[in-house]
Amino acid sequence: MRQASLDVCRILCQRPIAVGREDKISFAFSSGAYFVETNGGGPGFATPAADPTISGFRANAAAADYSRILAAGVYGAHRPFGYAYSGSGGGFRTIGGAENTTGVWDGFVPYVIATPVAMPNVFSVRMHAQRVLREKFDIIDDAYDADGTGCPFPALTPEERDALTEVTRMGFPPRSWFGHRTMGSHAFSALYGGLAAMDADYFSNFWTTEGYLGADPGSSIHQSRLQWTAQVAEVVYEELPDERVLSRGGVDQAFRGAEQAARRFIAVRLS
Template identity: 40%
Template structure:
């Protein structure tokens, strides 16, 4: 028994086409020229099917059309290509090559989820193709146009379903098929390489670049070389590391594939860390060293920044970005934690700013404010701006300085010394009081040396200059010293290991001396 071919023209569901918009439009090309075309939007009565047809001018038509199938159908997917520009403008490509463009929403009510009628995709697409021919023959007065359907990733599967089950097209081009052979293996291996090789991208690129040794394994550790060799053997081109080093390649669609991976082998995600033989059970493996587990306290929660336009058309409909529709858009929402781990962490989508960097940023802001104070002269607006920046920069400095004392105490314990939080805090407080006293005395001495006379009717220029310097460049110079000093603060990057080791020491001590636990 032969395969039953679907004939869209005979399907009673698609006998009531309609057009709700038909008008002349223009597309602007990268060189600034315009491309006129006839735009048609419509659908089929009694169904959810909607479509667009974009016809080139009558003198440009060459008797064919291209119908694009996006990876995911959707309620308004027929409009996804309308606003494309440049090399992504597939409508312009069709028009310039004498073809009219066809796209539909494939009859879908929703972007994702199972469809009780999976055949709807190729049936509705075939119905749109056949109706487009009717409109083309009316518009151009031509014979039956040739039609070609194409799509990538999920659209590639849909393209194969269309050409195998219907007679609506004369050719098809499925591409970048998301088969189990390629997905998720290629993406997972690539992301593994990003993690394991992130510290040596520069070495790899230098070796491959002009004048390099040509040996991209040179200078790599045994594990790094093995990882690079495995990725290369899987077909990842070495030249792509230039893009990696420039930060132009990300994790791709792995985020949306993870639920499917977990469904395929749910036990793996626990076995990897517990069953002997997996890298997750080797304490010296990069997987264990990069694994991040910690308990934290949520300090603040920040909601979305602005409301999204529910009526906006989502133009992400090609192989590279259609999967992003499956991700939830936080729209600027974020959370802040009281404490976060530091060091050489492998994290994506998370911003961790260390105490050291926050203090150094505060110093920079303060220095900018102080410099504005110097150049402001008698300009009150500039003086106010300088004061605001100076005070804003002082916030992280004053707030985080005490936390550095805690870091120092942890470091002391790690080195086998007394923690000395009380002593460190007392010294800090004493130094602040002494510094404040000496600073006040320094101000009086300097303006005195500059010729300041409180009883003088006119203050000498030297005194005025010294006053300006005392609230601008002189404290700025001291803050530069603070900035340089903070650059040598290296304890924080080792703090996760320090805290872990200290906790293990305490636990071991309590195990040997249980009587001290509540003391």
């Protein structure tokens, strides 16, 4: 156990020192507070079979309550005020703590809050636009740039105009397409399993049932569809450096979760 603790300390000491807004501990301490962060009960409670209240709010509430016991031992008997905050999907947990606990926290600050009304559309509508507009993003970016026309639509086909209009009406800011090269699908991978469980027939209906894009023979989606028969030859993993195993992302990467092993699955090699 002592050696394991030394190894963890060695890893932490090698990691870059957080500065500015990333230095949450120093910010809290300089404000006369202490900082508590939890793992929501651990990866075992992030599965569908687990009690959702543990990762939803109970693990956080238990950590907050216990932190007051530790604080009393260090600073003397008193009751510290406590405030919970988190962003994006973590904002759900902040709201969960507000709605399901009493006397644990004195205030709550959810930010860039996600919404179940927009999931998964907030990701899928953007992914659709990324596919349809993939050859026109530079034109779109130029149009919205400082010296641009402000309107990229004349350079788009009817399908491309529909895709850009749809994603804009869904709330995606048009000027943000300048980052299309590194945008990816973001947190859709974290939602995919739940979508498959809720609507298992979607994946066949999409290609066969009238009203779905895949059932439209004139849609360009058929040009992007890949189908072949193959066998799995190898599962490919990425070896993670020690500091990645213990790392925790900010709000934009929090959906990935903390790395729990020295390697992670990244691909399947087919034969």
